[in-house]
Amino acid sequence: MKRTPGKKLIIITVFALICLTGTGFLINQETRDFRIAKNLDIFFSLFRELNVFYVDEIDPDKVIRTGIDNMLRSLDPYTVYYPESESDEFDFMTTGKYGGIGSLIRASGDYTVISVVYKGFPADIAGLKPGDILIRADGASLKSLSTEKVSDRLKGMPGSVVNLTILRNGKEMEIPVKREKIAVPPVPYYGMIDSNTGYIRFTNFTQNCVEDVRNALLSLKNNRPSQIILDLRNNPGGLLTEAVEIVNLFV
Incomplete structure (x- = not known):
């Protein structure tokens, strides 16, 4: 059976197109990699210059975090970075679990008040009651703090202890509470x-x-x-x- 020149020409042409396409992809990838490496080099060089020559001492963690946050903010509101220090918040968002005391709180004037104590959880075991006013946590004043910030003070690693100063019936009391893993049901x-x-x-x-x-x-x-x-x-x-x-x- 004879092979026609036409078929050979088609095969050669297709092969050439595949080669050109692959070459183009490699060139584009190399260009992209070069741009990434170049911009990272510029970023690190600028950071070194700031660290050495800026008139005031800079906080490296704060500067880098600001750079990361602004970079992600330029993409969309939903792409965010969670550092290790905020891993508890990420775990809570993805698992519904966190290290806490098992209570609900609400604002009341300048302070935050325990509104609900879940039976069998650390707050209940320690003796906290609805209506208790939270004055201090581990010696730090909770006055004028938002409920979100007070909640952050109450959360922590399971097994750790938060020493709470509360006001009950006009009398201050010191109550240590051992945090546990708290699971929040997605459908309460x-x-x-x-x-x-x-x-x-x-x-x-x-x-x-x-x-x-x-x-x-x-x-x-x-x-x-x-x-x-x-x-x-x-x-x-x-x-x-x-x-x-x-x-x-x-x-």
Whole structure:
């Protein structure tokens, strides 16, 4: 069987195009790598110059963190960096667990007050009660701090102790509380608002939270609701994969 010149020409042409395409990709990749290396070199050179010649002493951690935050902020609001010091916050967002005392707090004037004490958790075991006013944590004043900052003072590594000074019935008391791993349920409540409306309170997109939402949905469907409210108020976000799976439950 004879091979026609036309077929050979087509094969050679296709091979040449593949080679050119591959070469172009390699050139583009090398150019990109060069630009990355060049810009990193500029960044580190500038940082060295600042560290040596700036009129005041600089805080390296603060300067680098500012650079990282601004770089990520230029992309979108959802790409963020969590340093090791903030790993507890990241763990809470992705697992719903944190080292804490097991209570809810609220603002009251210049101070923060214990509003709920969960039975069997560290705050309950230590003897804290709803209405206790938080004065100090480990000797540091909590006056005029936001509830978020007070919450940060109460959180910590499981097993560590926070020494709280509280005001109860006009009398100051010292209460040490040993922190434990606290798990916040992603679906703390669900039920029927009326004969037609189901309601699911959903607090965070943590690992396997889709199962909690699915179980709530299946339970509500026994009541044949015509509509369901998924309450996401104050939900800080979390894992995208879980969010996608939850959307799939509804669409």
